[in-house]
Amino acid sequence: MSTASAGSTVAPDFLAPDVLAPDFFDSEQVITCHDRATGLRAVIAIDNTRLGPGFGGTRWRPYATPEAAVIEAQRLAAAMTLKHACADLPYGGAKSVILADGPAALQGDERRAALLAFGEFVARTNGAYIPGVDMGTTPTDMRVIEERGGRAFCDEVDPGPYTARGVYAAMRAGVRHALQRDxxxxxxxxxxxxxxxASLARFAAADGAILSVADIDGARAQALADELGASVVDPHEAPFTDTDVFAPCAVARVLTADNASRVRAQVVAGAANDTLDSAEAGEALRAAGITVVPDFVANAGGVIQVHAGVVGWDESTLAEALEQIGGRVDGILAEAQERGVTPEQTARDLAAQRLTKAAN
Ligand SMILES: NC(=O)c1ccc[n+]([C@@H]2O[C@H](COP(=O)([O-])OP(=O)(O)OC[C@H]3O[C@@H](n4cnc5c(N)ncnc54)[C@H](O)[C@@H]3O)[C@@H](O)[C@H]2O)c1
Incomplete structure (x- = not known):
């Protein structure tokens, strides 16, 4: 999440609380936070701490209802558990959301006060929850949160570029598998x-891919298109464009059981967390012969970079770990094909094995 986009309008996404609600008790702990002085309302969801402290970004955006915010926090926290387990990282899964009152992000003293209040709630978890950046938050925000004594990751480096490198390795693996080409x-x-x-598009363009880009911020999409000689497509029609690869890098749950039949791409590989709204969506895409790279495997580059900082890896060790995402995807896609199940199911099974092993 770039600082520049912290103030941008956030689009409505496809969250439908009645359909998508997880069991409230799926998470180890869900904390609703309300600071009366600043009006801050937030949710911290700690999904699973079997592998380590719950780490996951803080998303700051408007929600249609408080329930939608709780559901989003729980779903994204569960995805973090899978992400860390698949990437073999010593962290649990967690996530937090701060409920924005309107599309314009708070700035200046108001933003700082809200973040300090949130930092107090983070500190109260006593290390069970470690925030990082996500849509709507920045490394500067993480440093403010830490002022209340809790730990935060991504307080110096924005993980976005590292996430993009990992997603690109995953995309290449998806294309190798489905299309047998570079x-x-x-x-x-x-x-x-x-x-x-944007970084992902630049990587693909540099390797000769033919790019189309979409954003609800039309000027941003156009600027990137001009830079890369790409075309611009409607942001809401992007998943259904006639293409080889669709890369969702915006909001969650853009592919659903209802719209899967409209997807024309042969490969789906992107950064957005929680791209599929349900297992049924994944099954429908598999039945249609579409290779869907599990998002929580593809987008692990950012958390791998965070871990590299924690344990002190040098740049080449980090670069190798990011490239390994491609190898992991190769293995998952091959196994899924052999078993006749979705790649997401295969990756979930891999995560479950690691979690079970950690418990023994
Ligand atoms: N930044 C990371 O390290 C990281 C790591 C893992 C996952 N992700 C996920 O990847 C996605 C992108 O992250 P980012 O850091 O690039 O965020 P960002 O806020 O920098 O960019 C998101 C972009 O999507 C656009 N957008 C919002 N709604 C849209 C819509 N409906 N259609 C088209 N465009 C829309 C926004 O205008 C913005 O330009 C998010 O879902 C995020 O959770 C990011």
């Missing part, structure tokens, strides 16, 4: 031209 001449549609989407 990226030269492959048509790619990137939905969301923010921090990750």
């Amino acid at each position: 990226m030269d001449g492959v048509r790619v549609v990137v939905q969301g031209t923010g921090q990750v989407g």
Whole structure:
């Protein structure tokens, strides 16, 4: 998440609380936070701490209802558990959301006061929850949160570029698997031209891919298109464009059981968390012969970079770990094909094995 986009309008997404609500008790702990002095309302969801402290970004955006915010926090926290387990990282899964009152992000003293209040709630978890950046928050915000004594990650480096490198390794693996080719001449549609989407588009363009880009911020999409010689497509039609690869890099749950039949891409590989609204969506896409790279495997580059900082890896060790995402995707796609199940199911099974092993 770039600082520049912290103040941008956030689009409505596809959250439908009645359909998507997880069991409230799926998470280890869900904390609703209300600071009366600043009006801050936030949710911290700690999904699973079997592998380590719950780490996951803080998303700051408007929600249609408080319930939608709780559901989003729980779903994204569960995805973090899977992400860390698949990437073999010593963290649990967690996530937090701060409920914005309107589309314009708080700035200046008001923003700082809200973040300090949030930092107090983070500190109260006594290390069980470690925030990081996500849509609507920045490394500067993490440093403010830490002033209340809790720990935060991503307080110096924005993980976005590292996430993009990992997603690109995952995309190449998806294309190898489904199309048996490299990226030269492959048509790619990137939905969301923010921090990750723009870097991803640049990587693909540099390897000869033919790019189309989409963003609800039309000027941002156009600027990237001009830079890359790409075309611009409607942000809401992006998932259904006639293309080889669709890369969701914006909001969650853009692919659903209802709209899966409209997807024309042969490969789906992107950064957005929680891209599929349900297992049924994944099954429908598999039945249609579409290779969907699990988002929580593809977008682990950012958390890998965070871990590299914690344990002191040098740049080449980090670069190798980011490239390994591609190898992991190769293995997951091959196994899924052999078993006749979705790649997401295969990756979930891999995560479950690691979690079970950690418990023994
Ligand atoms: N930044 C990371 O390290 C990281 C790590 C893992 C996952 N992700 C996920 O990747 C996605 C992108 O992250 P980012 O850091 O690039 O965020 P960002 O805020 O920098 O960019 C998101 C972009 O998407 C656009 N957008 C919003 N709604 C849209 C819509 N409906 N259609 C098209 N465009 C839309 C925004 O205008 C913005 O340009 C998010 O879902 C995020 O959770 C990011």
